[in-house]
Amino acid sequence: MKLGVCYYPEQNAEEIWQIDARAMCELGLRIVRIGEFAWYKMEPSQGMFEWDWLDRILDILHNEEIQVVLSTPTSAPPSWMIYEHPDILPVAENGISKNFGSRRHYCPNNLAFHDYTRKIVTQLAYRYGNHPAVIGWQVDNEFGAHHSVQCYCDRCVSQFREWLINRYQTLNNLNNTWGTIFWSQVYTHWSEIYPPNLTVAMPNPSQVLDYYRFASDSFVNYQKIQVDILKQNTENQFITHNPDFGTFEVDTHLLGKDLDFLSWNSSPTGQAEKFTRRLYAPWDSIPEFSYDVGDPYITGFFHAWVRGAKTKPFWVMQQQVGQTNWGEINPGIRPGTVRLWTWHAVANGAETVVYFRWRATRFAQEDYQSGLLKHDGSLGMGYKEIANLLPEAPVMQQLRDEPLSSPVAILTRFDDLWAIKIQPHRKDYDYLRTTFSFYRALVELGISADLVPYDADLSQYRLVIAPLMFIGDPDIIGRLEAYVARGGSLILGPRSGSKNESNIKVDEPLPGLLRSLVGGTINDWQSLPSDVQFAIRSEIPGLYGDVGIWTESIQPDDNEIVNILSRYLGGPMSGRAAITDHDFGAGKVYYLGFYPNHEQLKSILKYFMKSLNYEGILDLPDGVVVIQRGNHRIAFNFTRNEKTFVLDDQMVTLVPRDIRFFLRDWS
Amino acid sequence: MKLGVCYYPEQNAEEIWQIDARAMCELGLRIVRIGEFAWYKMEPSQGMFEWDWLDRILDILHNEEIQVVLSTPTSAPPSWMIYEHPDILPVAENGISKNFGSRRHYCPNNLAFHDYTRKIVTQLAYRYGNHPAVIGWQVDNEFGAHHSVQCYCDRCVSQFREWLINRYQTLNNLNNTWGTIFWSQVYTHWSEIYPPNLTVAMPNPSQVLDYYRFASDSFVNYQKIQVDILKQNTENQFITHNPDFGTFEVDTHLLGKDLDFLSWNSSPTGQAEKFTRRLYAPWDSIPEFSYDVGDPYITGFFHAWVRGAKTKPFWVMQQQVGQTNWGEINPGIRPGTVRLWTWHAVANGAETVVYFRWRATRFAQEDYQSGLLKHDGSLGMGYKEIANLLPEAPVMQQLRDEPLSSPVAILTRFDDLWAIKIQPHRKDYDYLRTTFSFYRALVELGISADLVPYDADLSQYRLVIAPLMFIGDPDIIGRLEAYVARGGSLILGPRSGSKNESNIKVDEPLPGLLRSLVGGTINDWQSLPSDVQFAIRSEIPGLYGDVGIWTESIQPDDNEIVNILSRYLGGPMSGRAAITDHDFGAGKVYYLGFYPNHEQLKSILKYFMKSLNYEGILDLPDGVVVIQRGNHRIAFNFTRNEKTFVLDDQMVTLVPRDIRFFLRDWS
Amino acid sequence: MKLGVCYYPEQNAEEIWQIDARAMCELGLRIVRIGEFAWYKMEPSQGMFEWDWLDRILDILHNEEIQVVLSTPTSAPPSWMIYEHPDILPVAENGISKNFGSRRHYCPNNLAFHDYTRKIVTQLAYRYGNHPAVIGWQVDNEFGAHHSVQCYCDRCVSQFREWLINRYQTLNNLNNTWGTIFWSQVYTHWSEIYPPNLTVAMPNPSQVLDYYRFASDSFVNYQKIQVDILKQNTENQFITHNPDFGTFEVDTHLLGKDLDFLSWNSSPTGQAEKFTRRLYAPWDSIPEFSYDVGDPYITGFFHAWVRGAKTKPFWVMQQQVGQTNWGEINPGIRPGTVRLWTWHAVANGAETVVYFRWRATRFAQEDYQSGLLKHDGSLGMGYKEIANLLPEAPVMQQLRDEPLSSPVAILTRFDDLWAIKIQPHRKDYDYLRTTFSFYRALVELGISADLVPYDADLSQYRLVIAPLMFIGDPDIIGRLEAYVARGGSLILGPRSGSKNESNIKVDEPLPGLLRSLVGGTINDWQSLPSDVQFAIRSEIPGLYGDVGIWTESIQPDDNEIVNILSRYLGGPMSGRAAITDHDFGAGKVYYLGFYPNHEQLKSILKYFMKSLNYEGILDLPDGVVVIQRGNHRIAFNFTRNEKTFVLDDQMVTLVPRDIRFFLRDWS
Structure with missing residues (x-):
């Protein structure tokens, strides 16, 4: 080192x-x-x-x-x-x-x-x-x-x-792909394009x-x-x-x-x-x-x-x-x-x-x-x-x-980041904020996550999260289907599959190419001002309260095995599904129909990870981070106060801005 | 249809x-x-x-x-x-x-x-x-x-x-009209102007x-x-x-x-x-x-x-x-x-x-x-x-x-809108906000109003409102004088008559060319920061509280029949007139010396309309709109709650986002 | 007149x-x-x-x-x-x-x-x-x-x-002075500079x-x-x-x-x-x-x-x-x-x-x-x-x-103002705000102050304040040393002596060339967000509470007679000196290690002025200003309320927006 x-x-x-x-x-x-x-x-x-x-x-x-x-x-x-x-x-x-x-x-x-x-x-x-x-x-x-x-x-x-x-070979191809017929933007020579x-x-x-x-x-x-x-x-x-x-x-x-x-x-x-x-x-x-x-x-x-x-x-x-x-x-x-x-x-x-x-x-x-x-x-x-x-x-x-192997992968792609930046539709809808919210919730639960591109090898992960797969790319969707079919678990967030590679709206029901994974369709969606929220209820422990920002209701397909894990209680989508899980091959696909707050997201992820029989979930105080590499763990207290928490059934106390190793079978 | x-x-x-x-x-x-x-x-x-x-x-x-x-x-x-x-x-x-x-x-x-x-x-x-x-x-x-x-x-x-x-024929005319002698802006060739x-x-x-x-x-x-x-x-x-x-x-x-x-x-x-x-x-x-x-x-x-x-x-x-x-x-x-x-x-x-x-x-x-x-x-x-x-x-x-005939006209002109935008003097003094405040108050009272240009035919209206006739145009003023003299009623808002057609301050006491209509002059005016307000008192039912933003005091002419409907109680204009009415021919001119809040404006308009023996005033809940066309009425509930109100001595209840017709003598 | x-x-x-x-x-x-x-x-x-x-x-x-x-x-x-x-x-x-x-x-x-x-x-x-x-x-x-x-x-x-x-004669001199080697900004011809x-x-x-x-x-x-x-x-x-x-x-x-x-x-x-x-x-x-x-x-x-x-x-x-x-x-x-x-x-x-x-x-x-x-x-x-x-x-x-002679001079220089504007380091750190804070505190204490350039004659002043002598210029520092050595008093505020004339950081401990005046060095400094403050304690009457924005701790030199007038009680500099005074020749140099709030600054200035046996300190209500010219005084009430205060052991009452003369020995 x-x-x-x-x-x-x-x-x-x-x-x-x-x-x-x-x-x-x-x-x-x-x-x-x-x-x-x-x-x-x-x-x-x-x-x-x-x-x-x-x-x-x-x-x-x-x-x-x-x-x-x-x-x-x-x-x-x-x-x-x-x-x-x-x-x-x-x-x-x-x-x-x-x-x-x-x-x-x-x-x-x-x-x-x-x-x-x-x-x-x-x-x-x-x-x-x-x-x-x-x-x-x-x-x-x-x-x-x-x-x-x-x-x-x-x-x-x-x-x-x-x-x-x-990319396009012909102007005709470009014009069709961009939809330049809209507002008479059709280009007749390449040199017209800026x-x-x-x-x-x-x-x-x-x-x-x-x-x-x-x-x-x-x-x-x-x-x-x-x-x-x-x-x-x-x-x-x-x-x-x-x-x-x-x-x-x-x-x-x-x-x-x-x-x-x-x-x-x-x-x-x-x-x-x-x-x-x-x-x-x-x-x-x-x-x-x-x-x-x-x-x-x-x-x-x-x-x-x-x-x-x-x-x-x-x-x-x-x-x-x-x-x-x-x-x-x-x-x-x-x-x-x-x-x-x-x-x-x-x-x-x-x-x-x-x-x-x-x-x-x-x-x-x-x-x-x-x-x-x-x-x-x-x-x-x-x-x-x-x-x-x-x-x-x-x-x-x-x-x-030591190897650092994470149980969770969070899928990221610049195309999605840029497309959401270009058309957030709802002010402040931000790709990085969405992605970070999942990452932070996992870290607070003691779960390591890799932020990986769409072409990463997913086989090593127990759970794959696509927080905002705005653009539905057939390649990654095919690979996700294979991954889930073989027993993997996948979480899809709201706005999934809205666009194609050319940033054009899909012509199928939402979530577009992801429908077979979800086992259902989005039959309504709402972009909401900050002061408007609707209640939800759920079987998931700890998941309650109101949700806002963006909400989607999921209509499960009749032929699919889909559980409704959460429903809206108020607003125009009252009674409809807010979170579903879908048995897909040997695996499971969760669709999260709303933009959860931090505590809600922690409850959701905790529930999903427990469903996967993942045993490493921790209950960490704010500012305490525990990271596992190989069989070893290292705990950090980033705060200026003494912090006490439970690790492996032991009470652990860390003084401010200090670290502690938990070494096992150190060779 | x-x-x-x-x-x-x-x-x-x-x-x-x-x-x-x-x-x-x-x-x-x-x-x-x-x-x-x-x-x-x-x-x-x-x-x-x-x-x-x-x-x-x-x-x-x-x-x-x-x-x-x-x-x-x-x-x-x-x-x-x-x-x-x-x-x-x-x-x-x-x-x-x-x-x-x-x-x-x-x-x-x-x-x-x-x-x-x-x-x-x-x-x-x-x-x-x-x-x-x-x-x-x-x-x-x-x-x-x-x-x-x-x-x-x-x-x-x-x-x-x-x-x-x-417009100006000669540069001399333009220079004089624009006052280019100020800051040595005098133009000596047309091509100097940008x-x-x-x-x-x-x-x-x-x-x-x-x-x-x-x-x-x-x-x-x-x-x-x-x-x-x-x-x-x-x-x-x-x-x-x-x-x-x-x-x-x-x-x-x-x-x-x-x-x-x-x-x-x-x-x-x-x-x-x-x-x-x-x-x-x-x-x-x-x-x-x-x-x-x-x-x-x-x-x-x-x-x-x-x-x-x-x-x-x-x-x-x-x-x-x-x-x-x-x-x-x-x-x-x-x-x-x-x-x-x-x-x-x-x-x-x-x-x-x-x-x-x-x-x-x-x-x-x-x-x-x-x-x-x-x-x-x-x-x-x-x-x-x-x-x-x-x-x-x-x-x-x-x-x-059916004919849609409104009892009230609100006069609007782009010249005034632009001149106020160019020189609001007080930040956020907005022509449209001012105009809208009158419109909304009327709608809440169940009174239909037309927003009409200055050259509209005014004879059909019982009341004409000029919320912000900033520029005093002799043509419209002559027509208003004729309208009021024949029995019409006119409301003038603060800042009336301040400028001439060339956006130059009038060289007469305010409200300039409108003085004979008002029967008095503005002897003081105050632009006020948001946290400064002065109390008023008034005989007008429901009109009380503090006023701010912009206040003017009116000095009635000795020879005119002018009633003082409201006075300032505090501030530098304490005791002076805040609202007057003036008998002009067979009609009446109201001068509103301040920028009222919503409830104050409703009280004022209600009082004026009642003075005109207008009987259609309603007391409508927020979000309920009632519109009359011919002898028929249609009521709207724009809210998401059930609303109950009185119409023609009847209790009316509307479910959310619904309408109701009240048809009379339908042919 | x-x-x-x-x-x-x-x-x-x-x-x-x-x-x-x-x-x-x-x-x-x-x-x-x-x-x-x-x-x-x-x-x-x-x-x-x-x-x-x-x-x-x-x-x-x-x-x-x-x-x-x-x-x-x-x-x-x-x-x-x-x-x-x-x-x-x-x-x-x-x-x-x-x-x-x-x-x-x-x-x-x-x-x-x-x-x-x-x-x-x-x-x-x-x-x-x-x-x-x-x-x-x-x-x-x-x-x-x-x-x-x-x-x-x-x-x-x-x-x-x-x-x-x-200014620089040679490009080499300019390059060295500006440090253009940083980021490869070195100029090889004068015409490359913009x-x-x-x-x-x-x-x-x-x-x-x-x-x-x-x-x-x-x-x-x-x-x-x-x-x-x-x-x-x-x-x-x-x-x-x-x-x-x-x-x-x-x-x-x-x-x-x-x-x-x-x-x-x-x-x-x-x-x-x-x-x-x-x-x-x-x-x-x-x-x-x-x-x-x-x-x-x-x-x-x-x-x-x-x-x-x-x-x-x-x-x-x-x-x-x-x-x-x-x-x-x-x-x-x-x-x-x-x-x-x-x-x-x-x-x-x-x-x-x-x-x-x-x-x-x-x-x-x-x-x-x-x-x-x-x-x-x-x-x-x-x-x-x-x-x-x-x-x-x-x-x-x-x-x-009558002569207007102020007991206090506040040193000002545009170079400092500009250098702080260029690099406030902490958002909103403003030269004028800092300078004004001293001026206002003095006026509220009834003390007249001149805002003077660095080349002013200082001999007439009992106290000289350099609120933000960011750039340590040898000339003024030499003159300040002479002034203090002859019995003058000097206050230096935080960030003193950080830069040289070329806006380059000094290569000595802070406050750079001012160290001998201060009799110590700044051994730590903190720029703080608005919601972070640390407590201080002090012998100075009225000086207590928390301080933020910018804090420095002073390490007195072992060989110097330095009193610690205030210490930090919390935060990373807890226990260290926040205000010192240093005997320098026949005079005294105060170093103020933090950005005080208004009441703190008034307490500090009151204490310093009392230490100088200045007897003109007044306790004036907000908006009351008392100015002395020659032996005469004039008091102003800028408020819209009657104000009562003590002047020369007499109760004085002023009606709103009025003045009063106190003439003595008028010739």
Whole structure:
């Protein structure tokens, strides 16, 4: 189990490099990531490459037995390049070009930028493809950050047309698929087609979804340019990337396919600030400790997303060690949290944790971001905690080597996320919030879940949840039918199967292609304002109260074995089925006809898991997380209060911000 | 009494046309509107017209004895046209051109677009001007939707100058009228003048009002191009248009002048979502049932607006039959509402109700909008309700043929609406909210009101209300003087007579030209923050409490017979007159010096109407509406609870979402 | 003591000038300001100057013994000029050019505009530089209004580069200072540098601060062009300017340096509307009387800012006399307020008060702004109040001639204001709010404070407060050390000394260069969300409760005499020092480690002032202000209730909106 740190030699005097490397080594850090913003340092003017400095720092690190992840520097094209090729700058949705002066200021389809990219990556790969210090590569940095995915420049316009030609072959096919006869939008030449920006009224949702796909593909393809060069020119070095989880505009599942593993940047308090309002519903109570410790459900959600993308371990490529600089409050963190976060990452499948960053920068955009060393060179809180982690490293290593197998898979797909974003129909209906609600409920029940793409192998899971399979894709539906028929269990949430792949409404009764799985149809649905709710009743223990937001009533097919687990008691659908289960082959399909609140969802999931004879359900206090890897368990108390709970019939008490191992048959 | 439906043959396979027409006929639908988005289908490339399909569908409909309203397709110029003439696209206030990809993407002053318009309309008129199935024409669709009225393209810049030359003849005249000497804005050439966008500080309010007028006139003129062609080339076919009531940027009174009658698109739940926050004050209670039945006061307000524009019956050209797709929640509707809405429209003066739409579209922008048939072809809720309406059709026909004569007229003018929008002075002072407050109070008292333009014939009304005659126009004031002198009654609200036609403050004491009507002057006025209110006292029964928002004190002229009906008790105007009445000739003028709340306004109107010996005042529960046509009455319960009220000394009980007729002397 | 009025002869018929002048004279007005928007009237076409009208009005005024402040008309370039040189128009941050049609529509760096400016100002100076009526000049009008400072046109781009060349000499120096190596932002040619707009992510904070400085300097330099011409061509005439206090984008301290004195435009109710939400914290209670009398703490804050800029008397160049037109509510004002405002201005150091404006305009942008005469020519409320002021004029004159010496100076600097705006780190951390909180607490304690720039002479003050000396400038720190060493007292607030002049974090422990003054270091700091607060305890009477927003703990140096006056009781810094005092030479330095609430701050300041044996502390009710000039005191009751308080051991009762003098040893 190796811990690492992000380092920016180019931002420090060369005199200090050796001192820093020594100190890292002494702190037990064995990995350094460098280079992701060093394009100017590598190529200070067009075609003039300077490698001496990089040779030197790599030698220094190598001498200290520190391994290096070398990043390609393409996330920050230098000033001279933009001066030569201002067309590299991306164009915003309002048609105005962005400017140089920060980062990610490039159009992923720009040909000049592709050339520059190929040259610098090729140079790097040639020179360091066999360097003994370099164990792997990071491509670019944080694809997707700062709403930088969707570009509206002329090149993107023409590339979007190419993408469409490739997808549809004929204009006739495109027109039929998009339904352009509606509002006389029929295209008669490819060159009439533009991205869906600046329209007078809402644009065509099929066109928008294709544009989202195209923009995401542009970055997947741009990454591929770099991956191909690196693969051809390196040996025994891995390739990874750390996408940004902010806008969800680039498909991280697709990015992952071309990589050896995925990484991500974990900033628990920053992500708590940024995502709480999105992932929690307005009526949900927010963990009161999250502001200075982070929200373990949110952090874990992203761990699970990244792990699930390839169903394999991942790296935390930047682990927060103090305050962030991009939130609204940017609070300091509590003592104990860096240790907590590190263990939490490992327990969730992180193979390596790389801290961000060695020294806080005194200058430029991130001078309010903490480092292990403060601005005055003194030791920050994170430094001291990492030092304290050293004795725990062997246990961490062992934990890391255990398999992390989750009983539950939550299916995720960017197409669904985008289609719901394009047409939420009901304000605030959010794909991620829906998905997170299932994840959080499971974690609170002590159940590990993988967030997996539709093409994942489902056979290992006891339960598969499709919280919002808005688009009914025949492939995944066929695979789900096979999975359930062989004895698996499936939960489908409301709005399932509403659309086809082209973002067109199905022409069958809802839930469209999923009807045979459900054994019934949706005979009514209601989008409800926040102050309108209807009562339900149910045999499921703990499931009661009112439901709102979105409600659907299910009409079971006469020929199918369908149990009605819950019914509406009030409103226009009173008396009709709200939750059903359907025997399908050797398995079972649950249809959840409404958007449940947190306690309702916990009751539902608990009931379903118990029905599957799953015995690991826990009753955990808020902020306590228990994760199982192999036969071992690790419990976390993320709160600032002592917490007591029952584990394996034992009372367990954890002091604030502490962890406890429960090791069994440790070999 | 005919009911109809909107149909889009171009969006459906031709095989289904005959089936659809048959089904419409069986459902009792006798009218179909088609064509408003079919430009591409009619003219798939420049100058190549295709009419066979339209011939066929018209024949099919004619064979089923269904009459057709044929719409010109100009609201959605096809892609090839924009490709040839991108200058057709409108330019937004920020100077950026809009793009193709939805609808209403044209500048109303573009010459190329005028040419295309003339050609397609001429072709249509030639071919179908005597078609036996075609009973009338709809010009374009929803002028004003999507903030598409005010364009800032180069053509509009030059046309605005032409419009100004036409209005002012000389620059000197314009400079004097606008007061351009203020802030050195004096223009020395016509070509120095631009629309009032992108100014550093607020623009000149006289210039802005003229720009609003110009932009509105641009659409009135654009409609006229089509109307003239249709009139010249058709026989015995009416011409109508269905303006959008969203932005109020185009003067629907002026649009109406060139039409045989006005139509509008009624979406009660959509309009409740969109207008409640605007038309109700923050402290008003909102009908709790409006989310899934609509707000009958809002729906009725627009019925009254459209009816009043020409003081004659109108059409509902698109009647909602399920959920909308353009609101925030887009709730489903309750059983019974389609019937309720249809009767409500007829009771309010609708000659015909055309449902929107036959089939829900599976594709493109409106796939979340309901139709009578669902996406899977099954029958929607609206379908079933219309079927149930069939037995009621004869009564509906008789009701429709009765005169609808209102005792009250509420004067409305776009100039006032725009001038208040340009300079509300007090945030949220809204012309429509003010006007609606009077309308709603009257409806709750069982009193029908017409919302009429200033040039309407007032002689038929017992009471005329000018809620916000901000601009004192000598013509209407002369006519009001004549009306009152002959025995009429007039209510003037606060801020009356503040400006002249050029949006310049009057140089006389307030209320300016209205002083002789009022018999006094406004000697003080206060704009008040929301938390500041002053008490009033009054002889008017039920009128008490505090008033805020805007208060004026009235100083009666010594020589006039003026009664003080209410005085301020607190604040800087304590003791002064808040409401007066003035004997003017044989009539009476009331001046209301403050912005009353709902209960206060009801008390005031009740008192005034009783003073006029009007005997039809009712005491209706919230959500119950009673409308009189001829000697007959129809009562509606829009709520989801049983409602009991007194009508003609009888207790009447209505079950939820039901209606009751009270027919007298039915012939 | 002279009172004056703003007059716009160009907006009125010439016939009325003599009548107006006579009436002004009779009302006791002895000063008129004219000309600031009369460029068109002075130069109706390029190079054609017309002075007859100005000669005539000056003669008329002179005959009535009215002195004239003549304003250069450059704030409103006429239409013909923009038509000839559209490049004069400023460009907004989004890259879109603004339009003609209001005022302040010029780029301060445009060369054509410089030429036009030089010509008109030279003409004015030649012609009226010795005119007997003209006592002084106002340059332009309201620099800074309407966000008009920061321009992004091509000329500003190149001038920004020039400004940078001037500041940094070499690109290397600039790159090092800005830290452009971060994110590969290194510039290799000057022409690669742009203003920091439209960047993909946040721009470089050093670059942004320099751009703020450059934009401000552009107006300082533009003013200088006019000042130089006026100085060279006039005799015995003062030069002033009235900057706008809205955006704080132009450095009013620097503007003041080139002027004989500063002026400003006081609109107490307008400024209460505009600034209350910014200057008060969300949890502060707002004076309930401020809506129609204004907030005396806010008005006084700006008086103190303008007075402090040059530590000398100033002019109120536009004094509100009725409702404004640029707020959200624009309420009318209460009787007595114009008198109250006039006395308040004089007590705060205004040498002259010029009312705005003589006649309300009937036309254009400000027709809803009051004048002394109403639209119908009748007398407004302000007129009558000024008439009533006449008997008080001699006392006013005597008060004006007394020295106003404040015991406290509050240090202010635009660099700090901008740097905090660029990186608040914690949302809503606002420089002005912080500064105002100290000012208001002092006024409530009856203590006068000057808001002074860093280069002010501090020797006269008993206490100097640096509420937010974010940037640690060696010059001011050296001067503070000397000041304290000689016996002065200094309060430093949280976040002191965080940055250097280039907006780079210091590389020493916090508070950086201020450590020797503090006698300790900040060993931890926390930015806190609004709902998180920690208890403190203290020996300071009245100081208790919880603190939040921002907290720092102070570690006293072992060798220094440091008292801990307050400690944290809860949270991660529990037990550590929250307030310290440090003996430094003959004086004392207080470090305030947290952002106190209003009552806490009052307790702290009371305690510190008592420690200095200051005996003038008062216990004043909310809305009562007592100001001392020389030995005399004047007390104001700004509320609408009678107020009783103790002054010099006497009970004093003031009726609403009244003042009282306490004259001692009046000579």
